[in-house]
Amino acid sequence: MRMLVTAVFAGLLTQAAWTDGISSAYTELRASRDCTTFDGNNFGQGEFARLVCPGYRGYPVLLFASDLRQSLFYGFPPSDLDRLKLESFGSFNSTGGTIEWRISTHHGVSTPFAAIHRWYVADSPDSSNQIEILVVAKVAQPDSTDGCTVGLVLATGRPDAIEIARGIADQEARDFVCGQDKRIVVGGPMPEFDLHDSSAR
Template structure:
């Protein structure tokens, strides 16, 4: 191998290594929004409502507010910022609660969406004790930069691959979603749970 050929091969190898080093993969990390892992803010309101702030990823916090047996979840650099986001006003009509595991979708070390499982009360179907049954749904929420809002819902019962669908939705369009302009998408097969959230 002459010098020119060696130099060309060496430059190609260096370029390939730089490309690989610069390529950031998309993956998931997890945090908890369970009350024991969060900081409670103030005292419960007259309706028994509570607010807690939970540690997230990359300097973000998760704000969980509950009132009248309904929850909202928002994300921001701090509690005040999270409370001003559209997600902080994203109430579902039926009684509901969010699961305590928050999945963070991130490119490299920069999160761009969270995925959470929600349980939605179905007043049209009661259990043996006469209480509403609950239906599971995954909600995808976009993160800063830009506004924080729901971008997609996945009905868990109607989609055996619900987690995969939610991650795909987060990866493909959460970053470009325009809160207040774009409509929240139902991903995969629609089911009873996604119907309940549209009321």
């Protein structure tokens, strides 16, 4: 009997290890199909547009576009969108159609704390050559609305880029202080990445 109890207890511990921890989920981002424009128009034509898109289990994704550049905010934004400190690459860019959400599960409650998103970026402002960059972002929660870019990983020519991005997400995103902590950059040269004026029309 004691051996049976021990085996059951070990099984429960194994189950807990699988159910409590960090995992990934994936959502699609197809702006023309899934998103709603709430300001501006002609998304995809290089003109000003603001869109809200579905993310992971009720977490929204905000997409801001102007002048063939995009900025994204993952999670719950402040009520005043003009307070958002949006970031983007200085070169022309666009984002991929899949977002990986890093999710922390404890006692049956799952919370997305980071998003990993592949961007396609011109390697310089006057170039038509594109490189791929994984952007790691902190997901804004309903009670904090604190979201920003935590890390940038050059993915072109780097087979292990996604593992590096997941490591940055898991180790840094939850405690990252937006506007204070310095983002992590892996690989280079990296195109300029800074605050972007999403209100420019």
